[in-house]
Amino acid sequence: MSDHESGPPEDLEPELAPVRPGEDLDWDGLEGYVRAEFARMDPPILFDPAPMEVAQFPNGAANLTYLLRFTRSSSADPTGTELVVRRPPFGRVAPGAHDMKREYRVLSQLWKHLSTAPRAYLLCEDHEVIGSDFVVMERRTGVVVRSTIPAVMRVHSDVGRRMGFALVDAMADLHLVDPVAAGLRELGKPAGFTERQVTGWRTRWDLVRPEHGPDPEAVSLMDEISHRLLASLPTPSRPSLVHNDLKLDNCQFHLDDPDRVRSIFDWDMTTLGEPLVDLGTLLNYWPDPSDGPDARRVSHEGMAEMGLPTRAEVVQRYHQRTGTDVSAASWYEAFAQWKTAVVIQQLHDRWRRGESTDPRMEFIADRLPLLARSADHLLAS
Numbered sequence: 130m131s132d133h134e135s136g137p138p139e140d141l142e143p144e145l146a147p148v149r150p151g152e153d154l155d156w157d158g159l160e161g162y163v164r165a166e167f168a169r170m171d172p173p174i175l176f177d178p179a180p181m182e183v184a185q186f187p188n189g190a191a192n193l194t195y196l197l198r199f200t201r202s203s204s205a206d207p208t209g210t211e212l213v214v215r216r217p218p219f220g221r222v223a224p225g226a227h228d229m230k231r232e233y234r235v236l237s238q239l240w241k242h243l244s245t246a247p248r249a250y251l252l253c254e255d256h257e258v259i260g261s262d263f264v265v266m267e268r269r270t271g272v273v274v275r276s277t278i279p280a281v282m283r284v285h286s287d288v289g290r291r292m293g294f295a296l297v298d299a300m301a302d303l304h305l306v307d308p309v310a311a312g313l314r315e316l317g318k319p320a321g322f323t324e325r326q327v328t329g330w331r332t333r334w335d336l337v338r339p340e341h342g343p344d345p346e347a348v349s350l351m352d353e354i355s356h357r358l359l360a361s362l363p364t365p366s367r368p369s370l371v372h373n374d375l376k377l378d379n380c381q382f383h384l385d386d387p388d389r390v391r392s393i394f395d396w397d398m399t400t401l402g403e404p405l406v407d408l409g410t411l412l413n414y415w416p417d418p419s420d421g422p423d424a425r426r427v428s429h430e431g432m433a434e435m436g437l438p439t440r441a442e443v444v445q446r447y448h449q450r451t452g453t454d455v456s457a458a459s460w461y462e463a464f465a466q467w468k469t470a471v472v473i474q475q476l477h478d479r480w481r482r483g484e485s486t487d488p489r490m491e492f493i494a495d496r497l498p499l500l501a502r503s504a505d506h507l508l509a510s
Contacts, residue, residue, distance in 0.1 A: 144273055145184040145196060151486040152193055152219075154259040156183055162258050163197065163212065163265060166251050176200060176210075188275070188378070191218050191476065192227055192397065196268060212250070215397075216263035220484025229262040230254070231316075232397040236266060238312045239370075245299050245380070245393045271381030271391035276431035282387060289436030291387040296380060297443055299390035300411065301450035304369040304404040311370075313401065319368030322402030324359065327464065331355045334471045337478040339494075347498035354467050354504050361508065363457035365403055373398035375407045376414040378429065408447055409461025413469055415440050463507035470500035 160181040167174040177200035186194040197212045217227035229252065236249035251265040272282055274292060282288050308314050334351060342348055374395050383389045416426050416433035417440045426432075438446070440462075448455045473493045480490035 144186055144188065146187040148183060148185045148195070149187060149486055152185065154195070154216075156181065158258045159197075159214065162253060162255075163199075163251075166265075170250075186213075188273075189395070192216065192395065193218060197265075211268040213247075213266050213268045214263055215266070216259060216261045218479065218485060219260075220479055220482060228397045229264050231399060233264045234316070235313065235370075235396045235399045236264070239306070239396075242306050242311045243303060245302065245390050246396070247392050269381065269392045272384055273378055273381045274435075275378045276429035278435055281384060282382070285387045287436065288387045290438055292377075292382055292435075293437040293443065294446055295382065295388050295390050296375075296377060296411070297438075297446045298450060299380065299393060300372075300375055300407055301447055303372060303393070304407070304451055304453075306370055308368075308370055308401055313370065316370070316399070317401035319365070319402050322368075322371075322400075323365065323406065323464075324362055326402070326406065326468075327355065327358045327362075330468050330471050333475065337471070337474045339474070342494075344498045347501045350501040350505060351467065351470060351497070354463075354501065354508065357508050358460075358464055358467065361460065363405075363460050366405055366453050368401055369404040371400050371402045371404060371406050372396065373400065373406065373410065375411050376428075377432065404451070404453060405455070405457065405461045406464070408444070408455070408458060409463075409465040410468075412440050412443065412458065412462040413465035415443060459507050459510060463504040466500045466504035466507065470497045470504070473497060473500075 163181075164176060167176070179200040182198035184196045184198075186196065193216050195214045197214060199210050199212070215232065216229065233249045233252035236246055237252075239246040240248040247267050247269055249264050249266040252262070253259075253265070254262050256262070272279055274282070278288055278292075282292075285291065308316065334355065338351075339348060372393065372395075375393070379395050380393045381391045383391045414426055414428045414432075416428055416437065418433075419439075420426070420433070444455050444458050447453065474497055476485070476490045477492075477494035479485045480487065480493075
């Protein structure tokens with residue numbers, strides 16, 4: 130297995146790290162599969178016999194994402210030397226979550242119609258290879274922004290505001306894609322979409338609901354909010370492709386152009402439904418100058434200092450780009466806050482069961498009360 134070990138951290142790019150303990154895969158099996166499948170492509174893509182190198186993208190919270198480096202032996206190879214592999218987390222998976230088949234279905238088609246969608250090359254459903262379904266896709270490089278604006282981007286004027294609007298524009302571009310033209314008409318059922326979203330996430334909440342948590346009032350509020358969401362469902366706008374997890378660090382920007390998103394990550398929940406769900410998700414993570422200490426979003430520390438557009442400006446920009454009625458934006462924002470609380474409880478529950486070795490997950494559910502109160506406030510406004 131030593132041939133597949135990643136190099137020292139200082140040799141890796143900022144978004145890469147050695148594979149976390151407990152998250153290694155069968156590298157020999159994976160390498161054999163990738164080499165064989167790419168050799169069968171038309172035209173064949175061949176890699177040098179030198180051993181595959183492996184690193185991990187460690188910043189995601191659920192799906193496991195790895196970088197594979199091969200030495201290229203064919204000048205016709207369109208992938209260069211690098212590929213990305215994504216698989217679900219280890220252990221119990223919530224119903225409908227971490228759907229690699231869905232991610233492949235979307236990205237094997239959408240890259241032809243949307244510049245921010247990377248191309249998926251392979252879907253493997255043989256669990257003998259690495260223990261789960263997984264997707265192999267192209268690797269794109271760019272700048273990922275989390276808690277600070279990287280130095281390479283700070284050379285641009287008004288960079289935070291420009292990146293914020295670029296992300297809104299990228300979301301609008303996705304929602305304006307014709308699902309029929311993209312071959313994704315059967316991806317979902319728009320009728321009743323938002324109601325199914327709420328009931329589906331309520332089922333997930335019931336699976337991880339803490340019976341003896343440190344804040345029983347927050348748990349009760351989470352129960353109550355699910356009923357209030359269902360009782361106040363907005364009138365649907367129009368069906369479109371919905372990413373379902375759009376946020377600043379789920380994309381990368383062009384190094385030399387903060388007005389352009391290079392690619393969007395994490396497509397495993399993409400479906401056909403209500404586009405304002407994506408707007409609510411984005412607002413859920415978006416800090417605002419008007420936020421007090423108790424209203425801080427579940428976003429990376431430092432985002433509030435980036436000079437991003439306000440939430441009101443985000444909503445207005447989206448309306449201008451798509452023409453969509455955004456009068457119900459606060460409902461979708463409340464739903465996103467509540468849904469995110471469910472997600473962080475899922476992540477903590479996986480850590481509690483010993484299925485995640487990520488130390489961040491031990492205390493991630495501490496933010497659940499903040500999210501529940503925020504959703505409560507938004508629904509009441």
